[in-house]
Amino acid sequence: xxxxxxxxxxxxxxxxxxxxxxxxxxxxxxxxxxxxxxxxxxxxxxxxxxxxxxxxxxxxxxxxxxxxxxxxxxxxxxxxxxxxxxxxxxxxxxxxxxxxxxxxxxxxxxxxxxxxxxxxxxxxxxxxxxxxxxxxxxxxxxxxxxxxxxxxxxxxxxxxxxxxxxxxxxxxxxxxxxxxxxxxxxxxxxxxxxxxxxxxxxxxxxxxxxxxxxxxxxxxxxxxxxxxxxxxxxxxxxxxxxxxxxxxxxxxxxxxxxxxxxxxxxxxxxxxxxxxxxxxxxxxxxxxxxxxxxxxxxxxxxxxxxxxxxxxxxxxxxxxxxxxxxxxxxxxxxxxxxxxxxxxxxxxxxxxxxxxxxxxxxxxxxxxxxxxxxxxxxxxxxxxxxxxxxxxxxxxxxxx
Numbered sequence: 001x002x003x004x005x006x007x008x009x010x011x012x013x014x015x016x017x018x019x020x021x022x023x024x025x026x027x028x029x030x031x032x033x034x035x036x037x038x039x040x041x042x043x044x045x046x047x048x049x050x051x052x053x054x055x056x057x058x059x060x061x062x063x064x065x066x067x068x069x070x071x072x073x074x075x076x077x078x079x080x081x082x083x084x085x086x087x088x089x090x091x092x093x094x095x096x097x098x099x100x101x102x103x104x105x106x107x108x109x110x111x112x113x114x115x116x117x118x119x120x121x122x123x124x125x126x127x128x129x130x131x132x133x134x135x136x137x138x139x140x141x142x143x144x145x146x147x148x149x150x151x152x153x154x155x156x157x158x159x160x161x162x163x164x165x166x167x168x169x170x171x172x173x174x175x176x177x178x179x180x181x182x183x184x185x186x187x188x189x190x191x192x193x194x195x196x197x198x199x200x201x202x203x204x205x206x207x208x209x210x211x212x213x214x215x216x217x218x219x220x221x222x223x224x225x226x227x228x229x230x231x232x233x234x235x236x237x238x239x240x241x242x243x244x245x246x247x248x249x250x251x252x253x254x255x256x257x258x259x260x261x262x263x264x265x266x267x268x269x270x271x272x273x274x275x276x277x278x279x280x281x282x283x284x285x286x287x288x289x290x291x292x293x294x295x296x297x298x299x300x301x302x303x304x305x306x307x308x309x310x311x312x313x314x315x316x317x318x319x320x321x322x323x324x325x326x327x328x329x330x331x332x333x334x335x336x337x338x339x340x341x342x343x344x345x346x347x348x349x350x351x352x353x354x355x356x357x358x359x360x361x362x363x364x365x366x367x368x369x370x371x372x373x374x375x376x377x378x379x380x381x382x383x384x385x386x387x388x389x390x391x392x393x394x395x396x397x398x399x400x
Contacts, residue, residue, distance in 0.1 A: 029054050034063045038083065052086055056093035061128070064099045077107030084114055091115070093122035100129030112140040122149040130154030130176055137177075142166060152177055159183050165190025172197050179204035188212055212237075219269075220244070229258050237262050241269035243303060267299040294322045301330040328363040 029037060029051060037051045059080060067076050084091075094115055096108075108125075115123065123144060127135050130153075137152055139160040149171040158180035169191045179202060188194065188210050196217040199205065203225065211232040212218075219241040220229070226244065231237065240262060300323060302316065316331065 026054060030056055034059055034083070035066060053089040054087075055090060056095070056122075057083070057087065057091060058095040058097075060095065060097045061099055064097075064102060076104055077110065080107065080111060081114065084111065084118075091118050091120055093124075094120055095124040095126075097126040098128060098135075100132065102129065102133075105133075105135050108135070109138050109140060112138040112144070116140050116143040116145075119146045120144050121146050123147055124151040125153065125155065126151075127154035134178070151175075156180075157183055159186045163187075163190060165192070167192060169193060170195050173200075174198065174202050175200040177202045185209055210234075231258065231261050234261055235263060238264055239267040240265055241267075243269070243271045264296055266296055268297055269301040269303065271303045294319060295324060297323045298325055298327045299330075300326055300328070301332070303332045326361055328365075329361065330365045330367075332367045 029040070032040070034057065037054065037057075040047050040051050064076075067079060096111065098105075098108075123141065125137070125141075127133065134156050135154075137155045137157045141150070141152075142160060142163055142165075145166065146168060147166050148168050150166070150169060151171075151173040153173075153175040154177070156178045157174075163186070170193055172191065172194060175198070181204065184199075184205060188197075192214065194212060194214055197212070197215060198219045199208070200219070200221040201223060205222075205226055207228045207230075208220075208226060209228075209230045209232075213233040213236065215231075215234060215237050217239040218231075218234075218237060219239075220226070221241075221243045224244060229242075242258075300319065320326070320329070
């Protein structure tokens with residue numbers, strides 16, 4: 001075979017993947033787990049070092065599963081550190097999910113210390129064994145000055161004595177975090193650019209008292225352990241979600257004063273039980289002090305609303321009367337029971353006589369159980385004159 005023929009044959013076997021633009025290759029690599037990612041180094045000489053320049057690394061449950069034999073020694077820490085040290089170029093996102101039986105927690109400090117010098121921007125730390133193994137958030141987390149997003153799951157959190165804040169942080173998520181007393185209030189002022197805050201099923205937070213002038217989105221999920229929520233200088237908050245799963249005889253969390261302090265609120269999601277009706281609903285309609293706040297709403301979602309109770313329906317009608325800019329309404333009813341036991345409430349004149357017209361409303365979504373009265377009341381809500389004739393209506397009828 002001539003030399004020219006050999007070259008022609010080689011030309012027929014061009015490595016199309018390797019010749020792809022780097023941004024395309026990076027888009028492929030980011031969907032590989034850490035084992036697959038490092039494994040690409042054996043594909044060819046050109047691929048040997050490509051994984052070292054990816055912008056994100058994730059040590060997930062699969063990684064720890066395959067390294068389970070090293071749990072009781074320093075090997076697991078050495079492997080993770082070696083991967084980090086071999087990585088070259090910027091590393092923007094790092095995710096670590098510690099398995100429930102992981103005991104080598106000392107490696108966490110070493111990893112975060114290394115990341116604090118690498119310009120990390122997005123950090124996710126998850127302790128899957130939080131029910132049996134309590135780990136403190138490494139203080140080095142607060143040395144990662146380039147962070148724009150921080151997600152902590154299943155850790156204990158206290159504020160280090162030398163805490164100087166994270167000046168570029170925009171997104172902060174806490175899930176199943178146990179807070180030291182007063183820790184949250186000490187942390188938030190150290191994040192001057194914070195726009196999104198999520199607090200989900202955390203403990204140690206009986207009272208939340210925050211001053212967050214830059215905050216735009218606040219989402220709180222709790223099991224009734226939060227007694228009060230106070231927001232100061234929250235004039236830029238446009239998206240607020242409060243899902244508070246508490247007993248019916250529990251005290252409210254000061255919802256009336258809270259909503260009143262949100263003059264620009266556009267998106268509101270709330271868990272509504274009977275005790276909230278008392279603080280939000282006065283004789284004849286929504287409390288006057290809340291009218292201005294509700295007037296800016298564009299998206300409204302009620303979770304747990306009792307469509308079989310007159311006060312629940314009246315509350316919805318009252319809110320709708322004072323939301324002239326509402327575009328989307330979602331009502332989720334989680335009441336279930338037997339057909340024979342349930343009594344349909346009296347039809348409310350308010351549903352028929354309400355004269356407000358809201359041409360902005362474009363979507364109505366109502367999730368109901370199998371009880372006939374729920375379907376009846378849901379149907380009547382749609383007869384209100386304020387609903388646009390072009391509004392999209394969606395019923396989800398659960399069979400539970």
